[in-house]
Amino acid sequence: MAETAAWEHEPGGHPEFGDVILGVKGVTVGFGDKLVLENLDLEVYRREILGFVGGSGTGKSVLMRAILGLTPRRAGTVEVFGCNLDTASGEERLEVERRWGVLFQQGALFSSLNVKQNIKMPMREHMRMSEQLMDELALLKLEMVGLPRDAADKMPSELSGGMIKRASLARALALDPDLVFLDEPTSGLDPIGAAAFDRLIESLRDTLGLTVYMVTHDLDSLHSICDRIAVLGERRVLINGSLDEIMQFDHPWVQSYFKGERALRRVD
Ligand SMILES: Nc1ncnc2c1ncn2[C@@H]1O[C@H](COP(=O)(O)OP(=O)(O)OP(=O)(O)O)[C@@H](O)[C@H]1O
Numbered sequence: 001m002a003e004t005a006a007w008e009h010e011p012g013g014h015p016e017f018g019d020v021i022l023g024v025k026g027v028t029v030g031f032g033d034k035l036v037l038e039n040l041d042l043e044v045y046r047r048e049i050l051g052f053v054g055g056s057g058t059g060k061s062v063l064m065r066a067i068l069g070l071t072p073r074r075a076g077t078v079e080v081f082g083c084n085l086d087t088a089s090g091e092e093r094l095e096v097e098r099r100w101g102v103l104f105q106q107g108a109l110f111s112s113l114n115v116k117q118n119i120k121m122p123m124r125e126h127m128r129m130s131e132q133l134m135d136e137l138a139l140l141k142l143e144m145v146g147l148p149r150d151a152a153d154k155m156p157s158e159l160s161g162g163m164i165k166r167a168s169l170a171r172a173l174a175l176d177p178d179l180v181f182l183d184e185p186t187s188g189l190d191p192i193g194a195a196a197f198d199r200l201i202e203s204l205r206d207t208l209g210l211t212v213y214m215v216t217h218d219l220d221s222l223h224s225i226c227d228r229i230a231v232l233g234e235r236r237v238l239i240n241g242s243l244d245e246i247m248q249f250d251h252p253w254v255q256s257y258f259k260g261e262r263a264l265r266r267v268d
Pocket residue numbers: 031036054055056057058059060061062063
């Protein structure tokens with residue numbers, strides 16, 4: 001894993017969870033005359049699994065893309081590993097990018113590359129390594145996410161939905177990141193596949209010390225692996241806290257989401 005910067009050991013983190021790995025302050029994003037996010041604040045702490053929820057179209061993906069620098073912000077700052085992404089030099093920004101991995105909603109594997117080539121892409125982009133070393137590392141990542149070796153030579157079109165998610169996660173882990181962004185990692189998986197994927201995320205957090213930012217609609221994931229939940233609504237984070245704290249929060253969307261018919265039908 002990459003070395004941690006000195007600032008990360010400085011005091012000032014969350015009393016329960018630890019240092020701030022991702023700090024979003026006053027972020028505003030809009031398209032034309034429509035504001036999607038306004039003056040939004042959010043912190044993500046070291047080694048936690050943060051579940052990020054909100055109604056459809058509230059801006060969860062937009063926020064993730066704004067943090068990653070793929071969608072422009074109209075205001076606000078984003079600090080990752082203590083590095084302000086607006087004032088960072090090109091080299092500092094690259095260093096931050098080497099320390100995060102991203103799993104996009106549809107997996108977003110390159111359809112013309114096989115699984116191994118997909119996993120090697122970030123290595124090729126960011127590191128200078130021999131082809132043989134990249135091959136070996138790619139196979140290691142496959143093993144980490146529970147895919148068989150022979151998946152390496154398969155094209156994305158030959159994979160099941162669950163295998164695509166795992167292959168995409170293997171690519172997100174290619175550079176041994178400290179922070180991973182997961183956009184609806186269990187969507188499209190059957191309940192058994194989704195539960196297995198949850199366990200995988202949790203065990204990677206435990207063994208690799210990852211910090212996980214996970215956009216999800218999956219009530220089971222929120223219940224079973226998230227340490228903290230943030231709820232997006234009305235263009236900002238309405239509340240963040242433990243599941244119990246969120247469930248006490250008197251807001252119509254929160255109440256119907258966490259205590260509605262589907263929530264009550266969940267079997268623990
Ligand atoms: N590039 C864009 N141009 C214009 N509008 C956009 C763009 N990207 C997103 N939006 C709008 O921003 C709003 C938030 O979209 P976003 O995809 O972030 O929602 P979401 O919370 O992730 O929804 P879901 O849970 O359904 O995936 C939507 O109204 C969407 O149409």
